[in-house]
Amino acid sequence: MSTLQVERIVKQYGDKTAVNGISFTAEAGEIYGLLGANGAGKTTTMRMVLGLIMPDSGSIRYHGKPYSREQLRDLGYLPEERGLYPKIKVSDQIIYLARLRGVSAKEADRRLKEWLEKFNVPDYYDKKVEELSKGNQQKIQFIAAVIHDPSILVLDEAFSGLDPVNVELLKAAVKELRDAGKTILFSTHRMEHVEELCRNITILHRSNVVLQGGIRDIKKRFPRERVIVRLEDDGAIEGLERIPGVRSVEKRESGYEVRIDRTDAAQAILDHARQQGDVVRFELMEPTLNEIFIRSVGEELE
Amino acid sequence: MKSLSDRWVRNLNNLWTVISFSLRNRMRSKAFIATTITIALLSTIAIQVMYLVIMNPFSNPDRIGFVENAAPAVTGRLTAYYGGQEKPLIELAGYPDAGSPDANEEAMKERMRGGEINGYLEFATDGLFPKVTYKSERPMDTGKKSSLQSALQAIKADIILSDANLTEEQRTALAQPVRIEAVQISTAEGAGSVGADGKSEEEQVFAFMLVYIVIILLYMGIMITGQLIATEITAEKSSRVMEILVTSVAPLTQMFGKIIGMCLLGLTQIAVFGFTVAVNLMLPHTREMFRELNLDLSSLDPMLVVYAVIFYVTGYFLYGTLYAAIGSIVSRTEELGQAVMPLTTISMVAFFLGIFGLSNPNASYVVILSYIPFFTPYFMFMRIGMADPALWEVLLSLVILLATILLVGWLSAKIYRTGVLMYGKRPGIRELRKAMKAYKA
Numbered sequence: 001m002s003t004l005q006v007e008r009i010v011k012q013y014g015d016k017t018a019v020n021g022i023s024f025t026a027e028a029g030e031i032y033g034l035l036g037a038n039g040a041g042k043t044t045t046m047r048m049v050l051g052l053i054m055p056d057s058g059s060i061r062y063h064g065k066p067y068s069r070e071q072l073r074d075l076g077y078l079p080e081e082r083g084l085y086p087k088i089k090v091s092d093q094i095i096y097l098a099r100l101r102g103v104s105a106k107e108a109d110r111r112l113k114e115w116l117e118k119f120n121v122p123d124y125y126d127k128k129v130e131e132l133s134k135g136n137q138q139k140i141q142f143i144a145a146v147i148h149d150p151s152i153l154v155l156d157e158a159f160s161g162l163d164p165v166n167v168e169l170l171k172a173a174v175k176e177l178r179d180a181g182k183t184i185l186f187s188t189h190r191m192e193h194v195e196e197l198c199r200n201i202t203i204l205h206r207s208n209v210v211l212q213g214g215i216r217d218i219k220k221r222f223p224r225e226r227v228i229v230r231l232e233d234d235g236a237i238e239g240l241e242r243i244p245g246v247r248s249v250e251k252r253e254s255g256y257e258v259r260i261d262r263t264d265a266a267q268a269i270l271d272h273a274r275q276q277g278d279v280v281r282f283e284l285m286e287p288t289l290n291e292i293f294i295r296s297v298g299e300e301l302e
Numbered sequence: 303m304k305s306l307s308d309r310w311v312r313n314l315n316n317l318w319t320v321i322s323f324s325l326r327n328r329m330r331s332k333a334f335i336a337t338t339i340t341i342a343l344l345s346t347i348a349i350q351v352m353y354l355v356i357m358n359p360f361s362n363p364d365r366i367g368f369v370e371n372a373a374p375a376v377t378g379r380l381t382a383y384y385g386g387q388e389k390p391l392i393e394l395a396g397y398p399d400a401g402s403p404d405a406n407e408e409a410m411k412e413r414m415r416g417g418e419i420n421g422y423l424e425f426a427t428d429g430l431f432p433k434v435t436y437k438s439e440r441p442m443d444t445g446k447k448s449s450l451q452s453a454l455q456a457i458k459a460d461i462i463l464s465d466a467n468l469t470e471e472q473r474t475a476l477a478q479p480v481r482i483e484a485v486q487i488s489t490a491e492g493a494g495s496v497g498a499d500g501k502s503e504e505e506q507v508f509a510f511m512l513v514y515i516v517i518i519l520l521y522m523g524i525m526i527t528g529q530l531i532a533t534e535i536t537a538e539k540s541s542r543v544m545e546i547l548v549t550s551v552a553p554l555t556q557m558f559g560k561i562i563g564m565c566l567l568g569l570t571q572i573a574v575f576g577f578t579v580a581v582n583l584m585l586p587h588t589r590e591m592f593r594e595l596n597l598d599l600s601s602l603d604p605m606l607v608v609y610a611v612i613f614y615v616t617g618y619f620l621y622g623t624l625y626a627a628i629g630s631i632v633s634r635t636e637e638l639g640q641a642v643m644p645l646t647t648i649s650m651v652a653f654f655l656g657i658f659g660l661s662n663p664n665a666s667y668v669v670i671l672s673y674i675p676f677f678t679p680y681f682m683f684m685r686i687g688m689a690d691p692a693l694w695e696v697l698l699s700l701v702i703l704l705a706t707i708l709l710v711g712w713l714s715a716k717i718y719r720t721g722v723l724m725y726g727k728r729p730g731i732r733e734l735r736k737a738m739k740a741y742k743a
Contacts, residue, residue: 072549077546081545082542085538086541101550144546
């Protein structure tokens with residue numbers, strides 16, 4: 001039984017369709033990626049999962065059961081636009097939010113201290129939120145989402161606006177929760193995070209699903225069409241663009257980046273390069289998620 | 303069955319969590335502490351200034367001189383009159399005759415220069431009772447002058463009637479001023495504070511004061527705490543903490559938790575005010591003042607206090623739920639002032655009409671308005687305090703008020719449920735209805 005099972009949910013605002021029949025399932029111990037441009041329907045989908053708004057049709061099941069007020073306590077939410085009380089002490093508001101979700105004040109206090117310790121900011125316990133930097137507010141926001149130990153976690157743009165050190169810190173926390181068996185619904189614009197964290201993804205475009213499945217499978221569906229080749233001492237390679245199947249050649253710091261139409265052109269490139277010097281790097285690159293994203297969304301546009 | 307009662311317990315727990323959170327944060331705020339202290343200080347100062355004005359404890363009695371043998375029958379009685387008082391306004395000092403009127407005058411002036419006396423009395427023969435002249439550098443206080451006048455009036459009657467063979471009883475009766483006592487009575491068994499025995503003038507004054515104070519408190523309470531409710535909700539919305547709150551606690555619980563919390567906050571402040579006033583009134587010297595004014599605290603009808611609380615709380619809830627609804631549809635605090643304007647205006651109109659109606663609590667417009675929910679808290683309470691509405695009238699107005707609170711509360715909850723998730727421009731009624739349908743609120 002899947003932890004989170006979304007089936008053909010539809011949401012309309014007036015004559016505008018915000019979400020048009022999205023289905024996906026997420027298992028325990030999995031981070032599920034929800035990708036899409038702004039206005040693609042990510043936030044509406046998440047709000048429906050959270051029970052903030054009801055789908056017009058379709059169903060959402062949590063541990064096999066339909067939505068109920070009780071399920072709320074099992075959900076954690078990190079909203080895209082951060083929300084905390086600016087003038088209230090961190091400890092006061094986190095404990096308040098935890099108590100509203102049925103955690104005792106004492107237990108909430110213990111967990112809060114544990115999390116602050118984990119994020120290397122134990123002295124924030126007594127600080128007001130407005131006194132903290134944006135990145136540190138984010139940590140508190142994250143704690144607010146997980147303080148009641150929910151089994152389903154909805155993270156909307158969890159890492160936006162953070163410096164690399166804090167991104168790593170939060171990423172580690174997210175992975176830890178995944179390994180502890182939580183189900184995490186994760187939305188972001190940053191494809192490298194998705195590639196690192198998610199097993200399965202859904203790409204939304206204009207309220208519709210354009211691509212869905214495991215990242216590995218999705219990548220296999222797209223042809224490899226990028227070759228990186230580099231000679232010893234960055235030696236020049238002449239005549240690459242004359243090889244059949246080559247679309248374009250570009251000289252980069254990492255070497256020559258060659259775009260190809262056919263996979264067999266890659267071997268021809270390698271042979272060609274060898275004749276001109278010692279090859280120190282040759283790679284037939286998988287398409288990046290970024291490319292796949294732009295391509296699927298772009299194709300839809302045409 | 304068990305899960306249902308569990309849910310109730312959980313909702314109540316959450317309600318209590320919301321109440322205590324909003325109450326605690328407000329109570330700790332500097333603004334709250336400052337206003338509470340100000341309220342306590344101002345009410346103390348007001349009562350003590352009233353005491354100073356009415357009782358004038360620091361003024362020494364005026365010393366008034368007279369020539370001993372000028373009019374002994376008058377001055378003897380006057381000295382005895384003021385001598386018999388515990389705290390006389392005037393002290394008399396007799397001096398021996400210096401020989402001639404001019405010499406007497408000179409001697410008196412000398413004594414005034416020396417600060418021995420404030421002024422002196424001259425008596426000129428004028429029929430049966432001498433003509434009295436008071437000479438001083440500064441005019442006498444009106445209070446002292448009227449005291450002297452009434453003392454002389456009594457002495458005059460005493461002297462003139464001394465030959466008329468009146469009994470002691472007749473004399474006393476004659477000395478008493480005529481008093482018109484106004485007693486407000488009830489012709490039917492009303493719910494007002496006019497009991498079967500009627501209401502004396504002092505009690506009427508007292509009721510007037512109480513009604514006045516309660517109407518002001520109600521108005522201030524609704525305005526201040528109502529605005530607070532709206533501001534807090536809008537702030538929660540604009541800081542987006544709302545998105546987390548609505549996933550944590552049912553909107554209805556959240557809204558009523560906030561409203562009840564603010565109600566308790568307002569009541570706390572009123573309690574501080576009431577306590578300060580009570581302490582001030584318990585002090586021996588202020589009690590003396592009330593005795594002087596013939597105001598008896600025990601003449602206060604306890605039912606009037608009960609009604610005051612009932613109408614405060616119901617009035618608060620009627621306006622409070624609406625303030626919450628408005629707070630929920632506004633996205634930015636800057637827009638709030640404009641959005642709550644209609645509500646503030648209604649409350650203000652009710653307040654000023656209420657103050658206006660105090661002088662004529664039986665006017666037909668007062669009676670009519672006392673049944674209109676937004677006015678009932680002010681007007682029905684005023685009628686109970688000042689006039690004598692029948693019990694069914696009070697109950698009817700309360701039923702209408704409670705029904706309206708339920709209706710408005712239900713509507714506000716719906717608006718709240720929808721409004722808290724709507725950002726951007728303040729929605730109109732049509733957009734709100736559309737959104738309500740979409741959210742299945």
